[in-house]
Amino acid sequence: MLRNQYDTDITTFSPQGRIHQIEYASEAVKQGSAVVGARSGTHAVLACVKRSVSDLASHQRKIFELDTHVGVAVSGIIADARVLSKFMRNECLQHRFAYESAVPVGRLVRHVADYCQRCTQRASKRPFGVGLLVAGVDELGPHLFETCPSGDEYELWAMALGARSQSAKTYLERHLEEVKQAKRDELIRLALAALRETFAAVRDAELTEHNCMVAVVGIEEPFRVYEDAQVAGFLEAIRPAPEPEGGSATGAPSASEERMEDTS
Amino acid sequence: MDRPLSHSSFLPPLFSSAPHPLSPPHSVPHPSAAPSVNAAERPARWSPYQDNGGTVVALAGRDYAIVAADTRFSVSFSIPTREFTKITQLTDRVVLASAGMGADRQYLHKMLHTRLAMYRHQHQRDMSLPAAAQMLSNTLYSRRFFPIYAFNVLGGIDSATGEGFVYGYDAIGSHEQLKVVCSGSGQAIVQPVLDQQFSGRQRYSVPDAERAPSLTLEQATALVRDAFASATERDIHTGDALEMWQITAAGVRQTRYELRKD
Numbered sequence: 464m465l466r467n468q469y470d471t472d473i474t475t476f477s478p479q480g481r482i483h484q485i486e487y488a489s490e491a492v493k494q495g496s497a498v499v500g501a502r503s504g505t506h507a508v509l510a511c512v513k514r515s516v517s518d519l520a521s522h523q524r525k526i527f528e529l530d531t532h533v534g535v536a537v538s539g540i541i542a543d544a545r546v547l548s549k550f551m552r553n554e555c556l557q558h559r560f561a562y563e564s565a566v567p568v569g570r571l572v573r574h575v576a577d578y579c580q581r582c583t584q585r586a587s588k589r590p591f592g593v594g595l596l597v598a599g600v601d602e603l604g605p606h607l608f609e610t611c612p613s614g615d616e617y618e619l620w621a622m623a624l625g626a627r628s629q630s631a632k633t634y635l636e637r638h639l640e641e642v643k644q645a646k647r648d649e650l651i652r653l654a655l656a657a658l659r660e661t662f663a664a665v666r667d668a669e670l671t672e673h674n675c676m677v678a679v680v681g682i683e684e685p686f687r688v689y690e691d692a693q694v695a696g697f698l699e700a701i702r703p704a705p706e707p708e709g710g711s712a713t714g715a716p717s718a719s720e721e722r723m724e725d726t727s
Numbered sequence: 728m729d730r731p732l733s734h735s736s737f738l739p740p741l742f743s744s745a746p747h748p749l750s751p752p753h754s755v756p757h758p759s760a761a762p763s764v765n766a767a768e769r770p771a772r773w774s775p776y777q778d779n780g781g782t783v784v785a786l787a788g789r790d791y792a793i794v795a796a797d798t799r800f801s802v803s804f805s806i807p808t809r810e811f812t813k814i815t816q817l818t819d820r821v822v823l824a825s826a827g828m829g830a831d832r833q834y835l836h837k838m839l840h841t842r843l844a845m846y847r848h849q850h851q852r853d854m855s856l857p858a859a860a861q862m863l864s865n866t867l868y869s870r871r872f873f874p875i876y877a878f879n880v881l882g883g884i885d886s887a888t889g890e891g892f893v894y895g896y897d898a899i900g901s902h903e904q905l906k907v908v909c910s911g912s913g914q915a916i917v918q919p920v921l922d923q924q925f926s927g928r929q930r931y932s933v934p935d936a937e938r939a940p941s942l943t944l945e946q947a948t949a950l951v952r953d954a955f956a957s958a959t960e961r962d963i964h965t966g967d968a969l970e971m972w973q974i975t976a977a978g979v980r981q982t983r984y985e986l987r988k989d
Contacts, residue, residue, distance in 0.1 A: 528848070552844075552845070552848050556841050559841070560837055
């Protein structure tokens with residue numbers, strides 16, 4: 464069932480000047496579970512929701528370390544994301560071998576964006592169905608970049624991709640000045656708070672240490688991924704203070720009871 | 728992967744009539760041969776190799792390994808620098824030292840670090856000692872017909888048992904797991920010292936199994952320092968300073984000792 468008659472081929476433009484296959488590839492990005500990225504003057508943070516196909520399966524890995532100074536969070540077709548991660552890891556190693564230094568983040572992103580673009584200009588290939596949020600630090604400081612299946616790349620202060628990411632983006636837009644000035648812990652808190660917004664519309668689901676991953680990189684701090692018990696500490700920081708009339712909507716009862724003792 | 732990490736550009740013509748690259752650039756006539764009219768006509772052949780000297784030693788005990796090398800970099804009778812490390816740390820528990828040609832050693836060490844990073848990404852953990860030993864062998868053999876002129880010793884702790892082991896290599900990857908090994912320009916001087924003091928080889932009246940005294944880390948360190956002192960005395964290419972890397976379960980510790988500079 465074709466949406467319109469100009470979308471059969473990646474090599475066909477529509478009369479409006481659009482290539483529908485690339486736009487459909489971007490739809491694949493929107494199907495992935497939410498990922499959030501944010502950066503300040505000192506750090507860059509990635510946070511994502513881990514999704515598992517069933518209760519019997521393990522969670523998919525959504526954040527990949529590329530080098531000690533840069534990593535990526537992905538949304539979309541994870542198999543495509545693995546191929547792109549491998550490509551970027553190789554690019555980092557090639558740069559280190561040739562120049563004995565860390566690859567500048569923007570250059571790495573340009574390489575992978577060009578790699579994605581190449582697959583949009585051949586009839587025999589399909590676009591990569593994955594959007595990347597690349598967080599890294601180089602001589603110019605921390606960076607956050609977004610890439611698309613089309614090969615476009617953007618540098619940003621904050622971004623969210625994937626399912627229900629609009630709520631996270633709205634949150635980040637509202638708190639943009641805080642993000643820009645944030646120190647490490649504050650930045651992590653903001654990223655997780657934005658991520659939690661994507662759960663707001665979902666019944667019977669909340670952000671827990673088992674379904675989210677956080678990664679942090681900073682000017683003096685190598686890229687590191689935090690999962691499970693390590694994330695629990697970060698999640699504590701975004702537990703809302705309890706409402707005066709009772710326990711809070713999220714968070715374990717014991718935690719909010721502790722808070723109530725503090726405030727009373 | 729292509730570009731610098733591809734090997735295909737390194738293969739020389741296989742069936743050339745030129746002499747083997749490891750042979751000296753010009754032939755040395757036998758003293759009893761009559762001077763030949765052709766001797767002056769044959770030009771010296773360029774060699775891709777250079778021997779930058781130096782000695783490397785590795786030895787292992789029940790729960791430690793020591794990798795040691797001097798820091799002198801020489802070109803025949805000159806010393807371009809007294810501070811050139813021959814040692815590189817591959818993982819938390821594995822250290823490599825290479826004698827021979829400085830340029831090939833640098834290339835080899837960079838290659839190995841890149842391969843180790845790729846392994847870490849794929850397997851989410853560091854390479855073990857036996858795996859690193861085999862990978863080094865494979866890397867050297869992949870250059871079978873244009874060898875990397877590095878004579879390697881690898882030392883470390885086996886992560887499974889905690890026991891120390893060392894591996895000795897030739898230039899094309901033949902390797903063996905041992906408890907003590909040495910290589911480089913001072914090999915002939917250091918080897919007998921280690922044979923006697925570490926392996927107890929000359930204690931003929933003692934049964935094989937009891938010959939080698941079991942040395943502590945401190946005793947082994949003192950032995951390595953003595954061995955290098957001996958090599959420095961007699962080998963012109965060994966000296967300046969000794970880098971000693973001690974690998975134990977607690978990690979890797981590096982110490983530096985001065986050696987004679989003449």
